[in-house]
Amino acid sequence: MKKILVTGSTGQIGSELVPALRKKYGGDNVVAAGHKRVPQQAFIEQGPYVTLDVTSIESLEEVVTKYQIDTIFHLAALLSAVAEEKPQLAWVINMQGLSNVLEVSRKNKCAVFFPSSIGAFGPNTPRNNTPQDTVQRPNTMYGICKVSGELLCDYYFNRFGVDTRGIRFPGLISYKMLPGGGTTDYAVEIFYRAIQKRKYTSFLQEGTYLDMMYMPDAVRAAIELMEADPKRLKHRNSFNITAMSFAPEELAAKIKYYIPDFLINYQVDPVRQAIADSWPQHMDDGAAQEEWGWQHQYDLEEMTKDMIKHLSQKLAV
Numbered sequence: 001m002k003k004i005l006v007t008g009s010t011g012q013i014g015s016e017l018v019p020a021l022r023k024k025y026g027g028d029n030v031v032a033a034g035h036k037r038v039p040q041q042a043f044i045e046q047g048p049y050v051t052l053d054v055t056s057i058e059s060l061e062e063v064v065t066k067y068q069i070d071t072i073f074h075l076a077a078l079l080s081a082v083a084e085e086k087p088q089l090a091w092v093i094n095m096q097g098l099s100n101v102l103e104v105s106r107k108n109k110c111a112v113f114f115p116s117s118i119g120a121f122g123p124n125t126p127r128n129n130t131p132q133d134t135v136q137r138p139n140t141m142y143g144i145c146k147v148s149g150e151l152l153c154d155y156y157f158n159r160f161g162v163d164t165r166g167i168r169f170p171g172l173i174s175y176k177m178l179p180g181g182g183t184t185d186y187a188v189e190i191f192y193r194a195i196q197k198r199k200y201t202s203f204l205q206e207g208t209y210l211d212m213m214y215m216p217d218a219v220r221a222a223i224e225l226m227e228a229d230p231k232r233l234k235h236r237n238s239f240n241i242t243a244m245s246f247a248p249e250e251l252a253a254k255i256k257y258y259i260p261d262f263l264i265n266y267q268v269d270p271v272r273q274a275i276a277d278s279w280p281q282h283m284d285d286g287a288a289q290e291e292w293g294w295q296h297q298y299d300l301e302e303m304t305k306d307m308i309k310h311l312s313q314k315l316a317v
Contacts, residue, residue, distance in 0.1 A: 021223065128280075
């Protein structure tokens, strides 16, 4: 990777991936692209920033050619809960955006990173130790877009030789950005409420186990996969990766260790609960370990400790 474009750069992943890429490859070599959300000033000062609508292939190609891009981390998308509210818009942004990225990459010989998700699975998928290769029949627009994206990336690799690679991310937890409308958002919101209010109302019910990951691991995984020897990659789009699996009450218990007067209660959102119930509780990431050496660094204990430390500083508590 020499010249990198990150779409959706002001989102939850992009806001941490861009600084990590700039630290590794140099600020001038990483172009951050966003659409509506205004980036922080430091974000703009550390390297090039452009406003970009990924549904416009002309605008995308203009950026790629202007900055001589050779690698695209394509993060622009609507997340699960928002996609259920606006399915037609989600299809346009998630699928037309990816199609444009792949076509521009074909013409300009760019490598592409595509983030898939546990949402790519569905209610008929084995939920425990979910295999790398298994049935994928999601019943959400978000999941449908992710499966379609995986297949489209495979097609561009097999048909045109585009170096496409992807990861099925679990729920991602970060203290730097508020979540953007996903089903696993409770695992971020709960820390804010615990620190600020000492109580939290979960929209998922007790016993809802989901795969989760701390953002530093997710960022590192994306970079490591794109740097991996392509000869070792039997799978490309997309690799299961995981770090921890827990239910809301287990996360609350860990938080309570540090904030003893914290309380959790439950008011279930039927839409997000149904989505969560169709997703894996824990994925088998053996293929990622074998093919590019993936290993997570943060477990529930380390993540909780680090989140409370940094978020308390951020909120000046």
